[in-house]
Amino acid sequence: MxxxxxxxxxxxxxxxxxxxxxxxxxxxxxxxxxxxxxxxxxxxxxxxxxxxxxxxxxxxxxxxxxxxxxxxxxxxxxxxxxxxxxxxxxxxxxxxxxxxxxxxxxTRTATTQQDAPDVMQLHYQDLVQRGLAQLSFDHRTILVLHDLEEVPQKEVAEILGIPVGTVKSRLFHARAAMRQFLQKEGVQL
The missing domain is CATH 1.10.1740.10 (RNA polymerase sigma factor, region 2, helix turn helix motif)
Structure with a gap:
């Protein structure tokens, strides 16, 4: 049964x-x-x-x-x-x-890809990983939860035990830092 x-x-x-x-x-x-x-x-x-x-x-x-x-x-x-x-x-x-x-x-490998991964895809995954590594832990956490995992801001606030306003502020600064890193790496945004 x-x-x-x-x-x-x-x-x-x-x-x-x-x-x-x-x-x-x-x-x-x-x-x-x-x-x-x-x-x-x-x-x-x-x-x-x-x-x-x-x-x-x-x-x-x-x-x-x-x-x-x-x-x-x-x-x-x-x-x-x-x-x-x-x-x-x-x-x-x-x-x-x-x-x-x-x-x-x-060394990083793309374990989520089933078939032969696209070289550009690996390049961008590596760039995102390197960009995340440049962020403070708080900013990286906010970016991962909200932007990559698509957790709503209110729920991110509950998970981290911080006000929604702090989530918004950290998200703004994390995105700005990531944008700056990617531009420095030659990515056109």
Whole structure:
């Protein structure tokens, strides 16, 4: 009967799946993982060392599982989960600053491309990655969440625990810095 559960669970909201998880249903948490892991992975990829990506994604979902009993049911699960992802990225950044890990990756590969990637596409992906690396962590976070992951400003504010006005301000400055970097690299905007 696992297929009947899977078919029924696919249509359930995150809220209902969280309720099931709180009653000890691990299948529901697996579904939440499948539903959200790609976006969590994408956020972490933009903010952290790609070589540590699998471990960081695991850490996010481990923290989510352990923290589920404290989850405010009035909040949106995805917002709460992305906040955990941001916290994991922040922890990783602090560890790197203290010299416990190295965040510099000398070679980058396009793992998201299935067939032979277009050389210009790789060039622009590399430029974006290098541009993001030039930004402060706060500005990079705002740009990744809002512009690359298309999270609404209000939700970004909730994830980061800052006012919407601060999100708008950081977004403005992050875009300006990215624009300046790209122009310096010869990209016509």
């Amino acid at each position: 696992p297929t009947a559960f899977s078919d029924r669970a696919e249509d359930e909201s995150d809220h209902h799946l969280v309720q099931r998880c709180l009653r000890g249903d691990t299948q529901s948490f697996r579904l939440l993982y499948r539903r959200h892991q790609q976006r969590v992975r994408s956020i972490l990829y933009q903010l952290c060392d790609p070589s540590a990506l699998d471990d960081l994604v695991q850490e996010v979902f481990l923290r989510a599982w352990k923290g589920l009993p404290k989850f405010r049911q009035s909040a949106q699960f995805s917002t709460w989960l992305y906040r955990i992802a941001w916290n994991v990225a922040s922890d990783q950044r602090q560890a790197a600053a203290q010299g416990r890990t190295r965040l510099q990756v000398l």
